[in-house]
Amino acid sequence: MTISDRKEREKEKRRNDIVDAAEALFFSKGYEAVTLDEIADKAELSKGTLYLYFKNKLDLYFFVAGRGLQIMIDMFQETLTGEKTGLQKVRAIGEAYHRFFTQHGHYFQTVNFWDSREIDSYLGIPGGETCHQLGNQALGMVARAVAEGVADGSIRPDIDPAKAAVVLWGQATGVFQLLQTKVEHFLQCHDDFPFASVEEIVAFFFDMIERSLLPGPGGKA
Amino acid sequence: MTISDRKEREKEKRRNDIVDAAEALFFSKGYEAVTLDEIADKAELSKGTLYLYFKNKLDLYFFVAGRGLQIMIDMFQETLTGEKTGLQKVRAIGEAYHRFFTQHGHYFQTVNFWDSREIDSYLGIPGGETCHQLGNQALGMVARAVAEGVADGSIRPDIDPAKAAVVLWGQATGVFQLLQTKVEHFLQCHDDFPFASVEEIVAFFFDMIERSLLPGPGGKA
DNA sequence: CGTATTAAATGACTGGAAGTTATAATTTAG
DNA sequence: CTAAATTATAACTTCCAGTCATTTAATACG
Numbered sequence A, B: 001m002t003i004s005d006r007k008e009r010e011k012e013k014r015r016n017d018i019v020d021a022a023e024a025l026f027f028s029k030g031y032e033a034v035t036l037d038e039i040a041d042k043a044e045l046s047k048g049t050l051y052l053y054f055k056n057k058l059d060l061y062f063f064v065a066g067r068g069l070q071i072m073i074d075m076f077q078e079t080l081t082g083e084k085t086g087l088q089k090v091r092a093i094g095e096a097y098h099r100f101f102t103q104h105g106h107y108f109q110t111v112n113f114w115d116s117r118e119i120d121s122y123l124g125i126p127g128g129e130t131c132h133q134l135g136n137q138a139l140g141m142v143a144r145a146v147a148e149g150v151a152d153g154s155i156r157p158d159i160d161p162a163k164a165a166v167v168l169w170g171q172a173t174g175v176f177q178l179l180q181t182k183v184e185h186f187l188q189c190h191d192d193f194p195f196a197s198v199e200e201i202v203a204f205f206f207d208m209i210e211r212s213l214l215p216g217p218g219g220k221a
Numbered sequence C: 001c002g003t004a005t006t007a008a009a010t011g012a013c014t015g016g017a018a019g020t021t022a023t024a025a026t027t028t029a030g
Numbered sequence D: 001c002t003a004a005a006t007t008a009t010a011a012c013t014t015c016c017a018g019t020c021a022t023t024t025a026a027t028a029c030g
Helices: A002-029 A036-042 A047-053 A057-079 A086-103 A105-115 A126-152 A161-188 A198-213 B002-029 B036-042 B047-053 B057-079 B086-103 B105-115 B126-152 B161-188 B198-213
Strands: none
Touching: A002 A036, A002 A047, A002 A057, A002 A105, A036 A047, A057 A086, A057 A105, A057 A126, A086 A105, A086 A126, A086 A161, A086 A198, A105 A126, A105 A161, A126 A161, A161 A198, A161 B161, A161 B198, A198 B161, A198 B198, B002 B036, B002 B047, B002 B057, B002 B105, B036 B047, B057 B086, B057 B105, B057 B126, B086 B105, B086 B126, B086 B161, B086 B198, B105 B126, B105 B161, B126 B161, B161 B198
């Protein structure tokens, strides 16, 4: 079926072009400020056509988020090559997540927009389902790294990998989100918050995490 | 000026009544699904009148968030009574934040909606300004508790209170947010995430935090 | 080649919601 | 009791997501 295959590929490419246009606009103006007419314009298509490829505006936005998640996962994958202890892998993922945050701030924001919604609100929408799956994949990578660390002794044995993955994920996301929305504020309030840089805070955060995972006194297992 | 005082109070009361109506609707249907006509209806006022008391829909929503923040701060205040070490105070605030999250989930969500926005997007809106101020107040309480802990030796000395406050706040918010939006999912996926309860995760989170603040080996100061 | 059938694209249209404003009602002051 | 000022109203405007009848293009077939 080379013929319907080609059509399939063309359709996929068209879909991709639309996401390209949408992404540029979303990144520059934010979700609400962008209209579908604008996107259609930029994609050199009519608005009606958009609805042949996406369920609605949110679905389209979630496709952008899906791209972000894929980039993030690829960055995780890359960083896991080489010999590492479980703890080192956890740290590597954390640092990759931080790189994703700094190098792809717009994607981070978009992913967060998806992630901060109740599950029910995006299951049933194609783009949302994709995000859901990719999100689980990312969380699974963290859980696996923690499990390895418990196995090889680099992480304290009384830790449940699944629980730890959820907590680590929430923590990192929360810290990055706070930094993204409030950095200028913190950096400006010299009196209350005399920070040198965002990196300083991130370094402190990673240090905290490592301390809490390390085997040592107080292990309750 | 008892006369303009009374007017002032009446205006304040009217404003409060509107927020009451808005809050009920926002809590039951979410921000986007609520229309100003509905709110006006419920408040037994016309839509135009709402604009005499609030700048726009978002401003009104931020006033609800402000209520939430005030409740939260009051809970923090309450929990800080009695003799406590700095570390105990940090933990107490953390637990109060958790209680706020469980007992006032709708407020938590509303506050989060505000908190996850860039500063510029809410400065200039009265409700947003209020939230901003209250948010700083809450963060300040955390920073002060950490500082006390460093002073009394219950927290390791190489910690910068301001930095720690930001990180702790981000961490807790991120974990709670993740739990709020994804609990059912985690509790349902028995295979990957065999959780007994949300409390278990929260307990684990608090344990992690305490470990990372405790004085002990590895202190780099 | 030319015609019929199917698929893809269009853009005018609809419904609904945020925000405005001219007018009316009410309250205050003299 | 009347004039001025404040407060409330609801009809109106604007804008945008989403729909659909129609047109255009692609494919299959005689």
